[in-house]
Amino acid sequence: MATTKDGRERAEWPLTIQEMAQRSGFSEPTLRYYEKVGLLGAVPRDDSSGHRRYDTPLAERVGALACLRSSGMSVADMRRYLALLDEGDRAAAAEQRDLFARHADRLAAEIERLRVRQAYLRAKADMWDARHRGDAAAETHAVEQVERALQDF
Template identity: 85%
Template sequence: MAATAAGRTEFPLTIQEMAQRSGFSEPTLRYYEKVGLLGVVPRDDSSGHRRYDTRLAERVDALACLRSSGMSVADMRRYLTLLAEGDREAAAAQRDLFARHAERLSAEIERLRVRQAYMRGKADMWDARHRGDAAAETRAIEQVERALQDF
C-alpha cells in the first residue's frame, strides 16, 4: 500500500492496494463497481487502471465492515441509497435496516452456539472413551443429544 514516511496512506490507491486494505479480492472490488456499490471508480489517464481516492477508499472500508458482518449486497445497496437521502430523512429506515441485520446476527450466533455445544460434546465423548470413563462418556452423549435437539 502506498504510504508516506510518516506511515500515512498516500492516495490514490491501486486496486491491489485497495484489496489489501479492505480484505476484498480484486474481483470483488470490480463486481462492487459493476453493481453500483462504488459508483464509477476513477481511472489513471495514462494506464486506464483503477485509482481509489480517499472518499472511495472510505466507502470500500464501510462496505468491508458491513460485508464482514454478513450483510447482503442488497442490504448494502439499501444502506448506500438511504445514506444518500440524508441522515435525518433516512434515520428510521437506517435504524430498521441495522436492527434487522442485528437480529439475523443474533440468530446466527445462537446457531453457532448450538454447533459449538455439539462439537464440545463430541470432543468430551471421545476424550471419555479414550480414558475409558463410561460415566463421562454417557454425560457427553447426553450433551450431544441435547445439542441435536436444538438444531
C-alpha cells in the first residue's frame, strides 16, 4: 500500500501522474507529451477528478519507453518500436533487430566522437599542465597530441 500526501493508505494501482513520473524518471510534461504524440495511447482518467491514472500495463509501457529513452532512442524510433510490437514478435522480429542494430551503430559513432573530444581535452590539459610546470618537452609532446586529436575531428 502507498500513502497519500495526508498519510492515508491507498491502493498502489492505478498510479497518479506524479507517482508515474517518480517511478519512470520522466517528468510530468514528458508523460503528457508522450500521451499527446501517441506513445502511450489515451491515459485513463479518474471519473471524479479527471486526473490521469496509470494502471499496471500502462506503467509497464512507460517503463519500456524509459529504457528506450535512456539509451538515447528518438521518439520516432520509439513509435516504430511500439508499432512493430503490435505486429507480433515473429512478424516484426527482423525489423526490431534492424531498429536496435541501427540505434547501436548510432551510439557507437557517438561514442567514437566523444572519445575524440576526450583525447583533445586531455591533450589540452596536458599542454597547460606542462606549460604551468615549465616543461618544454612535455608541452611539445602535448601540442603534438592536440594536433593529432584535431585531425580526428
